[in-house]
Amino acid sequence: MEKETCCSGCNRPDLPWAGRGTQLPISGCRFTLYPMCDNFIDIILGSLKKTDTSAVWSETDALSTVYRGKLAYVADAVQALFLNAYRPGVHMALEGQFSKGCPGDVSGDSVLNREGDAPNAALVKDIHFPVHCKLALYPLGDADYIDEIAKVWYMAQDEGLDPKTIHYATRIDGDVQDVFAYLVRVCELMENAPNVHHYVLHFTMNCNSPTEEN
Numbered sequence: 001m002e003k004e005t006c007c008s009g010c011n012r013p014d015l016p017w018a019g020r021g022t023q024l025p026i027s028g029c030r031f032t033l034y035p036m037c038d039n040f041i042d043i044i045l046g047s048l049k050k051t052d053t054s055a056v057w058s059e060t061d062a063l064s065t066v067y068r069g070k071l072a073y074v075a076d077a078v079q080a081l082f083l084n085a086y087r088p089g090v091h092m093a094l095e096g097q098f099s100k101g102c103p104g105d106v107s108g109d110s111v112l113n114r115e116g117d118a119p120n121a122a123l124v125k126d127i128h129f130p131v132h133c134k135l136a137l138y139p140l141g142d143a144d145y146i147d148e149i150a151k152v153w154y155m156a157q158d159e160g161l162d163p164k165t166i167h168y169a170t171r172i173d174g175d176v177q178d179v180f181a182y183l184v185r186v187c188e189l190m191e192n193a194p195n196v197h198h199y200v201l202h203f204t205m206n207c208n209s210p211t212e213e214n
Contacts (some may be wrong), residue, residue, distance in 0.1 A: 026110045027071040027187065029078050031096025032064045033085060043092075047085035052119040053077050057110045064096075069111040071100070071187055072118055079180045080120035083127045086176075086207065093206040098187050101140075101198035131176045133205040134169040135183070139190055141197030148193060152186045179205065 035043040048060075055073035059066050065081075067074045075098075082094045139148040153170060156163035159182055161172040172179060183203060190199035 028068040076118035135203040142195040
């Protein structure tokens, strides 16, 4: 009997996404930005206006925003949106998930012909502030998924992000530039792992939290 992977569902006619799986190199991130202040609308819309999304396909609805395309450009746009929204002293959170390889994905709704430098990198490279971040990695289709999770935990340790195992997630802390760079490296590791057919990296990041920790 042929071994099933997470992509096997593409060929099941009883599922609503039957036959929709794509082999194109489309990565995506669906996220929601939460500035916790009275002028949150101005902050969100102002950040969207300042962020160059020409290298990704984007769509915003009442719940969230999604960027799709090549991983480097998707991550660049997500990071820029968060950094452009930053205000000293304003508690703000970004909740989202990076993903690639979903068997229900489609070949459209993406930008794949972009080459060269990420459009926002030079504009936000000098923005620095500390963040807290929790993340949960799901390497789907790999029977030894726990080994992949262990790799990224030790990678965070090697990069000085002080990883801590918390219930249902891993906690890291550091400069916003370092944390985003780490999330991208986790995605790159998953996209190049031969046994990982589909991954989801769920994360929540915040800054200026009023919560006092011991």
